[in-house]
Amino acid sequence: MKKQHNFSAGPAAIPHEVLQRAQAKLVDYEGYGLSLLELSHRGKIYEGVHSRCIRLLTEILQVPDTHRVLLLGGGATLQFGMVPMNLLHGNRRKAGIALSGAWAGKACEDLKLIAEDVHVVYDGKKQEYRSLPEMLDVPEEDVYLHLCSNETIHGVQWKHFPKVPCPIVADMSSDILSRPLEWDQFGIVYAGAQKNLGPAGLCLVVIREDLLAQCSTNIPAYLRYDIHAKNNSLYNTPPSFAVYMVMLQLEWVLERGGLSGIQQQNQTKADKLYQFIDSSDGFYSNPVERAVRSEMNVPFLLSDTNLEAAFLAEASERGMEGLKGHRSVGGMRASIYNAVKSESVDALLEFMAEFQAKNH
Ligand SMILES: Cc1ncc(COP(=O)(O)O)c(C=O)c1O
Incomplete structure (x- = not known):
């Protein structure tokens, strides 16, 4: 096989070993006589894959007991709206955002549709998104601060996260699993899978337990983090094969230290x-x-x-x-x-x- 060097921004390179392992089991999953692609998400075999994937994410990312790991469909773009729909309601409807590049900009557009007030605490547009601030002045009343940890288009990455008086919600789509995180800063971390985790079709969400208890109950079921958490990310049919591929890629990460x-x-x-x-x-x-x-x-x-x-x-x-x-x-x-x-x-x-x- 002619092997290309893949520098794509996403969907992106998947380790060759992972593709080969998936291929070997594609038609007949571990001698069961069926493919994982056609197995029920309520059955024992898929459940094993699902819980191993969540376990490996928890272990490798060192997610503490204070946070929950969710596996959702819809990509990272869905989170631009889902985060404010869950966290901004009643008399707590203000949030901050740092505009570090194109992806934070997109998140901001959706945030504006839902928040009563959006505080743009940093706007890098004038410098064409070439730098980031050391500190941010976030108003006490903000329920959270949204930032994008790595701007995939502009190539700007937060190396340290600013100390702010509210939880940080971070879009880590393009640098999840590339470095350890200090979880106590983060209320929510989300990441579309198609860069560092595996194939497209899956979004990782890690959410702090106390925020789960504060989520709006006045939005459709699929959009509610608390419902996904109560059902261990099996409220509806998960993107089961993408979950399997992520599991294989996590095993590959473990093999590499x-x-x-x-x-x-x-x-x-x-x-x-x-x-x-x-x-x-x-x-x-x-x-x-x-x-x-x-x-x-x-x-x-x-x-x-x-x-x-x-x-x-x-x-x-x-x-x-x-x-x-x-x-x-x-x-x-x-x-x-x-x-x-x-x-x-x-x-x-x-x-x-x-x-x-x-x-x-
Ligand atoms: C930083 C960042 N956020 C969000 C997205 C959107 O992700 P999705 O296509 O999974 O909705 C991307 C996609 O490239 C991205 O790079």
Whole structure:
């Protein structure tokens, strides 16, 4: 099989070993004579997968007893609305948000539909989302502060989370499972699965128990976190195969030393790429302030934008996929999630060096 280097932002690289393990059991799940794809989510076999997936997430992410792990459908976008629908009701309908890039912006649009007051405590738009603040002034009355821990399009990542007087709700779609978290800061962490967890179709939500008790009961059942929690994320049919794939990918993470092993590998990959870009005499550039550069998504520009099409075409000929920057910002972007091997980053650097030598 011709194997491509996958730098896509999402759906993104899934470890080859994980795909092979899934393939081996696709038609006949562990000798049962049926595929997991066609088994009831109420049966013993799926229940085993479901609870193992939740157990592994709890263990690897070191989620404490104060928080609950939920597996939901609908992607991260659903959470933009689901969070305020659950948490903002009665006389508690104010929330803060930090606008760090395009994804926080999208969350803000939905928040505005539901909140009585939205406090934009940081707006990075004027600096084209190149930096992040050290501190945030969040009003006491805010029920929560929403932030996006890693902006997939702009390549900006919170390295430390600000101390604020309310729980943080964090969209971690593009950097979940890439570093350890201090859970006491977070009321809710959510993440679409299709970057660091597995395939699309599943959203991880980790929510603090006391917030579950405060969720609105005046919204449709599927939107209620408390109902999903009471039913162990089996209130309705879960995306069962996606849950299975996430379980396999979590086992793969454990084999690589868990979160700390993965974090080290991620840092090495990102450092190499940024160092190369910074020492290219301006042929390549990354617009983000060094202290907040993303370890997951590395956007970069060519000094001569006329060369972009050739760069992408030649990269594709060399088996490198997904390097085109998001349509809203242009340029290039290398997404180097957990499953992107350091050999892939090396291959990219070799190509970038050759391209520069040929075109400078
Ligand atoms: C940071 C971030 N948040 C939210 C989303 C939306 O996720 P979904 O497509 O699962 O709704 C994305 C998708 O790329 C993302 O990168």
